Amino acid sequence: MKNSLRTRLALSYALVAIVCVLIVSIITNVFMEKKFRVYTIQNQEHENIQLTNLLSKQYNEKGYWEFSSINDIGVNAIEQGMIIKISDPSGQVIWDASVHNNGLCKQMLEHMAENMNKYYPDWDGKYQVKEYPINVKDSKIATLEIGYFGPFYYNDNDIAFISTLNKLLVSVGFFSLIFALILGVLMSRYLSTPIIRVISTAENIAKGYFGNRVTEKSKINEINLLTSTINNLAATLEKQEILRKRMSADVAHELRTPLTTLQGNIEGMIDGIWDTDNERLKSCHEEIIRIIGLVGDLEKLAKYESDICNLNKTKYNILNQVQTIIHNFESDFKSKGVKLNSYGKDETIFADKDKISQVIINLISNSLKYTSSGGEVDVSVIAKKNSVELIVKDTGIGISSEDLPFIFERFYRADKSRNRLTGGCGIGLTIVKAIVDAHKGTITVESEPNKETKFIVCLPKD
Ligand code: ADP
DSSP: OOOOHHHHHHHHHHHHHHHHHHHHHHHHHHHHHHHHHHHHHHHHHHHHHHHHHHHHTTBOTTSOBOHHHHHHHHHHHHHTTOEEEEEOTTSOEEEEHHHHOHHHHHHHHHHHHHHHHHHOTTOOOEEEEEEEEEEETTEEEEEEEEEEEESOOOOHHHHHHHHHHHHHHHHHHHHHHHHHHHHHHHHHHHHHHHHHHHHHHHHHHHTTOTTOOOOOOOSSHHHHHHHHHHHHHHHHHHHHHHHHHHHHHHHHHHHHHHHHHHHHHHHHHHTTSSOOOHHHHHHHHHHHHHHHHHHHHHHHHHHHHHSTTOOOEEEEEHHHHHHHHHHHHHHHHHHHTOEEEEEEOOOEEEEEHHHHHHHHHHHHHHHHHTOOTTOEEEEEEEEOSSEEEEEEEEOSSOOOTTTGGGTTSTTOOSSHHHHHHHTOOSOHHHHHHHHHHHTTOEEEEEEETTTEEEEEEEEEOO
């Protein structure tokens, strides 16, 4: 059965309250009952002794019993549920409650038996008689027989006490139940309100309203975590949406230039404005190569971005990797007249070797692209405590401070006209950043125009 959080919480609180009150009632009843039973038995014995002492005082110095006082004491004892009989040592009866007021005795005994049977149906009390010697100056002058329900019985006061206690427990139970229900409703409202807000925000996000955010703050950590997670999700989706739109616009823009040139050239040749000579065809071919390059870069970027979660990590020596790549670049550097150096010690990292290769290749090829003849490129591997730094430094054209914040963005090129000549389309660094981010690393760049550029990739060792 599916219930709302509110109903569930309110019912759970009520259930807890009921169970607690029941347990307290049962424990109280069982313990109280036992203790009270022992107490009444001890109390009866105590009263019996007190009664004996009191009666001994009714024997005056002249050797006579004060019958009027014995009457009062005897009647009072009947009212307490005790039937007394005093006999002298020869067995002659001095005072007998059943003789004095047999009706009252019977009535009291019946009343008590009725009381006990009413509250304790399995009560096994029996009428019993106990004897106590009445002594005056250390000599026994009479025997007192006290008859009562044993081993224990409750008089009216005791029963009133027990029933008040039970009523109190019932009232406590009732009020706890009401309190638990109110608390449950308030608590569930406190919990469910932000959750309902999160649900409606999530629904809006699902409909494409990525600008929606949960603004409420809660004092409960988990709820705050939930709202911030939803807000982060919305922000990521919003960013993705902007990127997706910008990507389409950028791709269209990037394709338009070579396609327009191609169109112009081919139309010119068709209309006979230009000769269909080798040079014209070469120019068309270059534009087609540029388009193929762009599409290839886009494919690569799409692959890396979708592949980002599938890192095939292994432990390997990054210096060996750098040296192999440098070796492959040697002839390109030589033909351009740029010096290529590598520095560092053997360092093991846990990373996706192919993807890190792409990072190193992109950074070194950029350095080669943007460094003119006579320049120098240094590639270093430096070990830090928990990470390894890969530094690619060149003495090339540098990047202006206005361009620096944007160079990792798709299709961003610091100098578009020059880049058309170098063939770059502004995706290489985007790929580098995507791979470094996937490895939970960082990439930073420092540059001084016309002096040097330094890319620092920091990769965690594990
Ligand atoms: P591209 O394919 O155009 O080189 P990248 O994403 O690799 O694209 O680089 C983006 C831009 O950053 C480049 O167009 C260039 O302006 C600048 N850049 C990248 N590396 C360097 C470098 N080593 N020296 C100077 N500028 C660089």
